[in-house]
Amino acid sequence: MITIDDILETNRMITENKLDVRTITMGISLRDCAHPNISQFCRNIYDKITTSAEFLVKTGEDIEAEYGIPIIHKRISVTPIAIAADACKTDTYVPVAEALDKAAKEVGVNFIGGFSALVEKGFTNGDCILIDSIPQALATTELVCSSVNLGSTKTGINMDCVREMGEVIKRTAELTRDRQAIGCAKLVVFCNAPGDNPFMAGAFHGVSEADKVVSVGVSGPGVVKHALEELKGADFTAIAETIKKTAFKITRVGQLVAREASKRLGVPFGIIDLSLAPTPAVGDSVARIIEELGIESCGAPGTTAALALLNDAVKKGGLMASSHVGGLSGAFIPVSEDEGMIHAVQQGSLSIEKLEAMTCVCSVGLDMIAIEGDTSAATISGIIADEAAIGMVNNKTTAVRVIPVPGKKVGEMVEYGGLLGYCPIVPLRNQYSSEAFIARGGRIPAPIRSLTN
Amino acid sequence: MKLVVTVVGKDRVGIIAMVSQILAENNVNILSINQNIMDGFFNMILLAEISESKIKLTELQKILKERGEEINVQIKAQHEDIFNVMHQV
Numbered sequence: 411m412i413t414i415d416d417i418l419e420t421n422r423m424i425t426e427n428k429l430d431v432r433t434i435t436m437g438i439s440l441r442d443c444a445h446p447n448i449s450q451f452c453r454n455i456y457d458k459i460t461t462s463a464e465f466l467v468k469t470g471e472d473i474e475a476e477y478g479i480p481i482i483h484k485r486i487s488v489t490p491i492a493i494a495a496d497a498c499k500t501d502t503y504v505p506v507a508e509a510l511d512k513a514a515k516e517v518g519v520n521f522i523g524g525f526s527a528l529v530e531k532g533f534t535n536g537d538c539i540l541i542d543s544i545p546q547a548l549a550t551t552e553l554v555c556s557s558v559n560l561g562s563t564k565t566g567i568n569m570d571c572v573r574e575m576g577e578v579i580k581r582t583a584e585l586t587r588d589r590q591a592i593g594c595a596k597l598v599v600f601c602n603a604p605g606d607n608p609f610m611a612g613a614f615h616g617v618s619e620a621d622k623v624v625s626v627g628v629s630g631p632g633v634v635k636h637a638l639e640e641l642k643g644a645d646f647t648a649i650a651e652t653i654k655k656t657a658f659k660i661t662r663v664g665q666l667v668a669r670e671a672s673k674r675l676g677v678p679f680g681i682i683d684l685s686l687a688p689t690p691a692v693g694d695s696v697a698r699i700i701e702e703l704g705i706e707s708c709g710a711p712g713t714t715a716a717l718a719l720l721n722d723a724v725k726k727g728g729l730m731a732s733s734h735v736g737g738l739s740g741a742f743i744p745v746s747e748d749e750g751m752i753h754a755v756q757q758g759s760l761s762i763e764k765l766e767a768m769t770c771v772c773s774v775g776l777d778m779i780a781i782e783g784d785t786s787a788a789t790i791s792g793i794i795a796d797e798a799a800i801g802m803v804n805n806k807t808t809a810v811r812v813i814p815v816p817g818k819k820v821g822e823m824v825e826y827g828g829l830l831g832y833c834p835i836v837p838l839r840n841q842y843s844s845e846a847f848i849a850r851g852g853r854i855p856a857p858i859r860s861l862t863n
Numbered sequence: 864m865k866l867v868v869t870v871v872g873k874d875r876v877g878i879i880a881m882v883s884q885i886l887a888e889n890n891v892n893i894l895s896i897n898q899n900i901m902d903g904f905f906n907m908i909l910l911a912e913i914s915e916s917k918i919k920l921t922e923l924q925k926i927l928k929e930r931g932e933e934i935n936v937q938i939k940a941q942h943e944d945i946f947n948v949m950h951q952v
Contacts, residue, residue, distance in 0.1 A: 412950060412951075417867055417869065453916055474919075476941070477942050478945065479945060659950070662948040662949050666945060666948045681865040
């Protein structure tokens with residue numbers, strides 16, 4: 411029997427602590443859409459997406475209303491286009507991105523992910539065309555998100571692609587310079603990318619997934635922070651217990667939404683992504699949780715340990731609340747999307763080097779970080795290589811989503827609006843070159859899995 | 864299916880009468896009511912059975928919300944499962 415206290419607690423979480431379900435994402439396989447003629451291929455994918463996801467947004471809105479829980483995003487992920495479009499006789503996939511954009515607008519979702527290539531070991535012709543098409547595709551579409559997986563623990567790191575992606579990010583920034591390089595906010599470079607991630611910009615529908623699945627990403631940094639506010643001076647055992655219990659409650663709501671969405675759409679349930687996803691709104695910040703634990707400003711010594719504890723406790727609490735867990739599952743630290751992180755950067759307490767250390771213990775990587783526009787492609791590739799190495803060696807997903815904003819210098823701000831937030835340009839303290847290292851190309855071999863020191 | 868209705872706002876005559884009238888008109892059966900006044904503010908949590916009702920839940924929510932706004936109280940109606948899953952293992 412539910413008690414009055416339970417009802418009040420749940421509704422307080424929703425109204426005061428900004429508890430929400432961050433996204434319902436429908437994964438759609440496009441493997442059956444292949445066609446040598448690109449126009450026909452585009453028609454095939456448009457038809458499949460608009461038919462499969464016709465009721466996705468309406469269903470999400472109904473669930474949102476009936477249970478009184480906000481569901482922020484309804485989204486679609488598709489088979490990596492480099493795979494689905496590999497048979498097309500063409501030298502550009504930009505028309506495919508435009509077809510995806512049109513389909514996303516038709517069904518009313520706010521992003522569609524999967525303009526992607528999986529090249530951790532090598533390139534097919536389709537992979538090369540896709541990577542080459544990314545800047546133009548992101549400049550001419552609004553809702554399409556792109557990702558490239560260029561490393562894994564099993565295969566090592568494709569350093570040719572690392573070099574290439576530095577250039578691609580620069581070109582994307584240049585082509586969207588009138589919009590503060592927003593194209594780069596829709597482009598993620600991964601190591602160990604999961605095929606069932608419901609979060610953008612890195613979502614794609616993995617090749618081992620069913621024809622269609624529904625996955626849900628939960629959120630709730632504000633709820634965790636509120637729970638910890640009542641534990642002033644408590645030791646870490648008590649802190650971990652409280653985070654686990656809170657994560658359990660948050661995830662149960664996600665599981666309920668996923669189950670209902672799956673039932674109503676007639677599409678199998680995929681996974682719950684156990685993530686603490688912040689927003690730029692005050693009271694919805696991961697950095698503020700770290701500060702609640704006793705770190706004066708996020709980035710100070712102790713931040714990595716605090717984040718490790720938070721990340722681990724969220725997973726432990728969430729795991730029991732859901733029948734299937736997957737995706738990125740962990741605390742996110744996207745700088746421009748987290749009010750506390752933005753503040754920490756402005757105060758000079760959070761640097762890109764500290765963020766790199768933090769990515770060793772949490773999900774996902776260097777995320778939504780605006781850097782100076784004249785940062786060289788080789789330096790961006792160096793950042794990507796370092797982040798991929800962390801993922802490869804530690805057997806975890808890491809990613810890079812940096813935005814070299816043309817014309818902007820340290821001390822200036824960029825504003826994207828909405829959930830993409832705003833951010834001061836983050837300084838790269840080390841100005842030395844990585845040029846010769848990145849120019850080598852080839853592959854970094856897969857790491858040894860024993861003698862783990 | 865059970866519905867949890869929460870009503871919060873400045874106290875005045877007829878809040879319960881209005882809510883229960885809307886529910887009765889739509890064949891929604893009230894199972895329990897818990898209500899008090901704190902610092903002049905009206906708080907009520909009402910549990911109701913909606914299975915026999917013909918109206919769609921989203922329609923009922925809309926009526927309750929609009930009628931609540933007319934008399935300056937906030938009325939929320941939610942499927943009880945969100946509370947069940949969160950607080951029961």
